[in-house]
Structure formats: C-alpha cells, structure tokens
Amino acid sequence: MNLDLFSAKTKQYTGFALMLLFLMLVTPWAYMHFNQEEVLWRKGQQSFAQGDYEQAAAYYSRALEKGKISYMLLDRLGDSSLATGRPDQARDAFEVLRQRYPDDARVLLKLARAYWSINDSGQALELVDQALELRSDWEYALFLRAQILTSQGRFEEAINIYYRILGEE
Amino acid sequence: MKIFILFIFSAAVFFFAGSVQAEDSPGDFLMQQERVSPEFKDEIEDWQARLELARLLSYVQRYDEAIDQYHRVLDEKPDLVQARLELARVYYWTDEIDKAREMFASVPEDKITGEARLELGEIYAMLEQYDRAADIYREYLQDNPRQDEARFKLARVLSWKGDYEASIQEYERVLESRPGDNQVRRHYAQVLMWAERYDEAIEQMEKTLESR
Numbered sequence: 001m002n003l004d005l006f007s008a009k010t011k012q013y014t015g016f017a018l019m020l021l022f023l024m025l026v027t028p029w030a031y032m033h034f035n036q037e038e039v040l041w042r043k044g045q046q047s048f049a050q051g052d053y054e055q056a057a058a059y060y061s062r063a064l065e066k067g068k069i070s071y072m073l074l075d076r077l078g079d080s081s082l083a084t085g086r087p088d089q090a091r092d093a094f095e096v097l098r099q100r101y102p103d104d105a106r107v108l109l110k111l112a113r114a115y116w117s118i119n120d121s122g123q124a125l126e127l128v129d130q131a132l133e134l135r136s137d138w139e140y141a142l143f144l145r146a147q148i149l150t151s152q153g154r155f156e157e158a159i160n161i162y163y164r165i166l167g168e169e
Numbered sequence: 170m171k172i173f174i175l176f177i178f179s180a181a182v183f184f185f186a187g188s189v190q191a192e193d194s195p196g197d198f199l200m201q202q203e204r205v206s207p208e209f210k211d212e213i214e215d216w217q218a219r220l221e222l223a224r225l226l227s228y229v230q231r232y233d234e235a236i237d238q239y240h241r242v243l244d245e246k247p248d249l250v251q252a253r254l255e256l257a258r259v260y261y262w263t264d265e266i267d268k269a270r271e272m273f274a275s276v277p278e279d280k281i282t283g284e285a286r287l288e289l290g291e292i293y294a295m296l297e298q299y300d301r302a303a304d305i306y307r308e309y310l311q312d313n314p315r316q317d318e319a320r321f322k323l324a325r326v327l328s329w330k331g332d333y334e335a336s337i338q339e340y341e342r343v344l345e346s347r348p349g350d351n352q353v354r355r356h357y358a359q360v361l362m363w364a365e366r367y368d369e370a371i372e373q374m375e376k377t378l379e380s381r
Binding site: 085119139140142143146147150155156158159162163165166 | 212213215217218219221222225226228229315347349350
C-alpha cells in the first residue's frame with residue numbers, strides 16, 4: 001500500500017483511531033488482570049442480586065483470597081454462606097467483621113445466627129444479648145433470642161418474648 | 170507526540186475510573202442493605218411472631234392458647250397454608266377430629282408447597298399413613314437434599330412402618346452432617362434396637378452419653 005496517497009491529517013486520524021481501538025481492547029483486559037479482586041467482587045454482587053448465593057459466595061471467597069476486604073464483602077460472604085448452608089464459613093466471615101466493628105449490633109446478630117446454625121446455641125445467645133444491649137428494642141434480635149431459647153428447650157422464656165414482641169405481655 | 174500523550178492519558182483515565190473503590194463502611198452499606206438481603210430484617214411482622222408463638226404453645230400443650238393464636242394468624246394471613254396445617258394438627262392432638270378434618274380439607278394438596286409439605290407429611294404420619302408421608306418427605310428431599318430435618322422425619326416414618334434398613338440409612342446421612350446431635354443419635358439407636366442390631370445400638374447410646 002502506498003501511504004503517500006493519504007494526506008498527513010488522514011494518517012494522523014487513522015493512527016489515533018487505531019490507538020483508540022487498541023485501548024478499547026486492552027483496557028478491559030488490563031483492568032481485569034490488575035483488579036481481579038474488584039471484578040470478582042462485582043460478579044459476586046451480580047450473583048447475589050439474582051439470588052444465586054452459591055455462585056455469589058464463590059466469587060466473594062475468591063475476592064477475599066485476592067486481598068479485597070471490606071465490610072460489605074465480609075457481610076455478603078457471610079449471608080451467602082448462611083443461605084447456602086455453610087455456617088462455618090459464615091461464622092468466619094462475621095467473626096472478622098466483629099473484630100473490625102465490635103459495636104455493630106447487626107454483625108453481632110448475624111454472627112449469632114451463624115453460631116446457632118452450627119448448633120452452638122450458647123454462644124449464639126450470648127451474641128444476641130450483646131446485640132440487645134446495643135439495641136434493646138430490636139424486634140428481630142428478640143425474635144432470634146426466642147428461637148434460640150426454643151431450641152434449648154426454654155419454652156416458657158421464649159413464649160414470654162413472643163408475647164413481648166406482640167405487645168401482649 | 171501529542172497523540173501519544175493523549176493515548177497515555179486516556180488509558181490512565183479508563184483504567185483508574187473503573188477501579189474506584191465502592192462502599193466500604195457500615196453506614197454506606199446499610200443504605201444498600203435494603204435492596205438485597207436474604208431473610209434478614211429489622212422488623213418482624215406480627216403474624217410471624219404469632220405463628221412461632223402458636224407453635225410453641227402447642228409444644229407445651231397450651232392448646233387453647235395455641236388454637237387462639239393460630240386463628241389470629243389466619244385472620245391476618247388467611248392463605249397461610251402452613252398455619253392451617255399446623256392448626257389441623259393441634260386439633261388432632263386435642264381430639265377435635267371434625268375441626269381437624271375441616272381445617273385439613275380447607276387446603277387443596279396441590280397448593281401445599283415448600284416447607285408446608287413437611288407439615289403435610291407430619292399429618293399423614295399422625296394419621297398413620299406412613300407410605301404417603303414418606304413419599305412427601307422423599308419428594309421434598311429431592312429438591313432440598315441438605316435439609317436434615319426433613320431427612321430425620323423421613324427416617325422416623327420409615328422406622329414406624331417397619332422399614333428399618335431404609336430408616337437406618339437415612340439416620341446415618343443425617344448424622345453425617347450433624348454428628349453432635351444426640352437427639353437424632355438416640356432415635357437412630359432406637360431403630361437399631363428394633364432392627365435387632367443390639368451391639369451397634371449400644372455403641373450409639375454410649376456415644377450420646379460420652380458427649381454429654
């Protein structure tokens with residue numbers, strides 16, 4: 001091809017267009033290569049939003065392995081793990097969160113659910129009580145407390161809590 | 170040269186714009202939590218607490234209170250199949266057979282899905298229709314193979330109908346995932362006794378005592 005047939009401007013714009021094309025192809029690759037944890041996290045979020053907790057947990061775990069760590073990642077990993085019947089994994093995720101946010105009642109309650117799911121109702125109850133110290137009127141915490149007490153055979157205490165939630169003490 | 174600088178600049182913008190970190194604090198997170206979260210809420214609806222209360226009252230044999238609470242649940246949620254089936258079961262327990270049948274008949278079987286099928290299985294078991302109950306549990310377990318409670322119920326029903334070997338297999342599967350569950354292990358030991366496998370039954374009973 002004889003390049004002299006093209007004006008300098010044409011060659012300049014053609015070069016620019018080729019570079020842009022190159023950029024369009026290479027940038028996504030580079031982004032995914034150097035930000036794998038971010039990509040995995042976002043894929044996890046997509047799966048989570050679609051209710052595919054199995055897949056979400058897998059993406060979140062890999063994002064964690066790649067070094068991403070955040071409140072939301074650990075929380076979502078814990079939730080997905082609980083939803084897919086992996087309470088051990090959920091407990092580990094929520095334990096890390098508790099260390100980072102010890103006064104977060106929500107984390108305490110989720111951790112309680114994880115412990116309860118692995119049949120450690122004593123630890124679960126302790127965590128629920130800690131959450132209730134932070135938010136004494138939290139209905140969900142009271143509800144979970146009643147459920148744990150039921151599993152321990154402490155039926156009368158649980159019944160009283162349900163009546164309390166219903167305002168029929 | 171200008172084009173080259175522009176190229177480098179564009180690449181940097183493309184690359185870093187995408188890698189801006191998303192939310193990373195509980196505050197930001199809580200704002201997003203409402204969008205998607207499996208079964209985790211701040212508030213409990215009255216009917217949910219009332220249903221749990223009704224169940225519990227029935228367990229402790231405060232049947233009149235339980236029946237009252239079930240009716241109040243159904244006032245709020247008339248289509249709640251689970252509550253209808255549980256109420257039917259309580260009526261059976263209190264020998265109010267006509268009311269039980271009426272309540273049971275108010276729920277077409279094809280409308281009973283998910284967890285409510287377990288309740289249906291319980292009712293068939295109570296009516297000593299063990300084959301029907303076992304079929305229901307098996308169907309449920311096809312979709313929920315990791316549901317230990319349903320498998321436990323299946324194991325019990327199989328033992329009641331005298332199919333000890335099948336029952337033992339189901340108990341063993343439950344104990345694989347819940348080795349520390351003494352309640353299940355005691356039932357398992359009982360079935361081993363019925364199957365005249367006394368040595369294994371003793372071994373299992375000893376395990377329940379060791380872990381106390």
